[in-house]
Amino acid sequence: MKLQVDGRKARGDKRRAEIIEATLRVIERDGVAGVTHRIVAAEAGVPTTSTTYHFSSLDDLLIATLISCARDMATEVYWMIDRARSRGSRGAEEVAGLLSEALGPRRGRTMAEYELYLLAARKPELRPAARRWLDVLTSMVRHDDEVAFRVFLAGIDGLLIQGLIDDEPPSAEELRPVVDYLMKPR
Amino acid sequence: MKLQVDGRKARGDKRRAEIIEATLRVIERDGVAGVTHRIVAAEAGVPTTSTTYHFSSLDDLLIATLISCARDMATEVYWMIDRARSRGSRGAEEVAGLLSEALGPRRGRTMAEYELYLLAARKPELRPAARRWLDVLTSMVRHDDEVAFRVFLAGIDGLLIQGLIDDEPPSAEELRPVVDYLMKPR
DNA sequence: TTTGTTTCGGGACGATCGTTCAGGTACTTT
DNA sequence: AAAGTACCTGAACGATCGTCCCGAAACAAA
Numbered sequence: 355m356k357l358q359v360d361g362r363k364a365r366g367d368k369r370r371a372e373i374i375e376a377t378l379r380v381i382e383r384d385g386v387a388g389v390t391h392r393i394v395a396a397e398a399g400v401p402t403t404s405t406t407y408h409f410s411s412l413d414d415l416l417i418a419t420l421i422s423c424a425r426d427m428a429t430e431v432y433w434m435i436d437r438a439r440s441r442g443s444r445g446a447e448e449v450a451g452l453l454s455e456a457l458g459p460r461r462g463r464t465m466a467e468y469e470l471y472l473l474a475a476r477k478p479e480l481r482p483a484a485r486r487w488l489d490v491l492t493s494m495v496r497h498d499d500e501v502a503f504r505v506f507l508a509g510i511d512g513l514l515i516q517g518l519i520d521d522e523p524p525s526a527e528e529l530r531p532v533v534d535y536l537m538k539p540r
Numbered sequence: 541m542k543l544q545v546d547g548r549k550a551r552g553d554k555r556r557a558e559i560i561e562a563t564l565r566v567i568e569r570d571g572v573a574g575v576t577h578r579i580v581a582a583e584a585g586v587p588t589t590s591t592t593y594h595f596s597s598l599d600d601l602l603i604a605t606l607i608s609c610a611r612d613m614a615t616e617v618y619w620m621i622d623r624a625r626s627r628g629s630r631g632a633e634e635v636a637g638l639l640s641e642a643l644g645p646r647r648g649r650t651m652a653e654y655e656l657y658l659l660a661a662r663k664p665e666l667r668p669a670a671r672r673w674l675d676v677l678t679s680m681v682r683h684d685d686e687v688a689f690r691v692f693l694a695g696i697d698g699l700l701i702q703g704l705i706d707d708e709p710p711s712a713e714e715l716r717p718v719v720d721y722l723m724k725p726r
Numbered sequence: 727t728t729t730g731t732t733t734c735g736g737g738a739c740g741a742t743c744g745t746t747c748a749g750g751t752a753c754t755t756t
Numbered sequence: 757a758a759a760g761t762a763c764c765t766g767a768a769c770g771a772t773c774g775t776c777c778c779g780a781a782a783c784a785a786a
Contacts, residue, residue: 362752362763363763366762369764387573392742401764403764403767404763404765406744407765411744411745465662468658468661472654474705475654476571476651478707481707502721505718505721505722508694508698509694510694511694511701515657515658516694516697518658519661520667521667535688536694546732546783551734551782552733577774577775578773578774586735587735590733592776594733598774
């Protein structure tokens, strides 16, 4: 079993990845509504037909983008948890910082993620990918209290969504008491 | 100052309302992406030019729809709180029931609301309308604990969003322990 | 009735859309 | 070298899009 010696497939995979990255940039900038074959192709610097060749339809492209996005998010959270653990902290500070980053410098990315998330609500084939990052969290964090953990996850989502319609992103200091409350055992 | 004696304006307002209702139905069915002048006009049973006449652009139409939607939601929540109070309960049962309804029979409507919500993240002129229902809640519920209330609101949003990507909607019984935890004072 | 205002709606314009097709290129296998 | 496979891409098709134009109709004020 040889892996990836075919130069053609190698180039194909590379271009596929470039197209997915371009798609994510387009969603960050213009939203899911702004995703078209031509726009994505222009963003990626490839001819229009290249996107239709590698992704049989627009839906396929969006599905691939969501899957890639969910994987990135999962690994990112993985490292955050790892970082928090190595510091021996309970993570509230890390979480608050991550939230304020998600709502500030990375606001476009956060919007893109939730747009894809909502898309999964409409397209069942997207749901496994959308659920993945929840699953990753669930499997990583020890949950001595199942209910408390579900509340925590829901709270994070709610804070992010509500933070997206604020005129200016909340700071980590503003978020801190809410996150503390959310993570406080009882 | 006479109000609404002009039959022309009366008809115009009525048609405007019909177009907005049709728009909401289209969003429930096809999402914000499915909203076009022609589709909305067909749904409302009016000629295409009627939607462009009453709403100078598609954005205007979506803005009007979000505002109308937010108002409906606010009054609905108002009555729920009123109902819960008259029963003397703390509301956990009512909240769990409302959530399971929002994720079950009214799933399309819930998706539409969150899509419009996310649209507000991209279009600043939509944000006041999107924030309104949060404001209504904040003003109605006595908040002896500010932080706890923010956590509660975020938790509701998170539960709804996560429930939207479940393959089958959670029942009120499943939701109940989480809602209880969310509303439990400490 | 005449004049002015508001709503209505058929038709059309240019733009952009998703997708297809056929020919060409690059690479692997036989 | 020949055949086979995978990728690339310019051109084009039919459909749909937002929006505009302009005359007709309904209604109010004179």
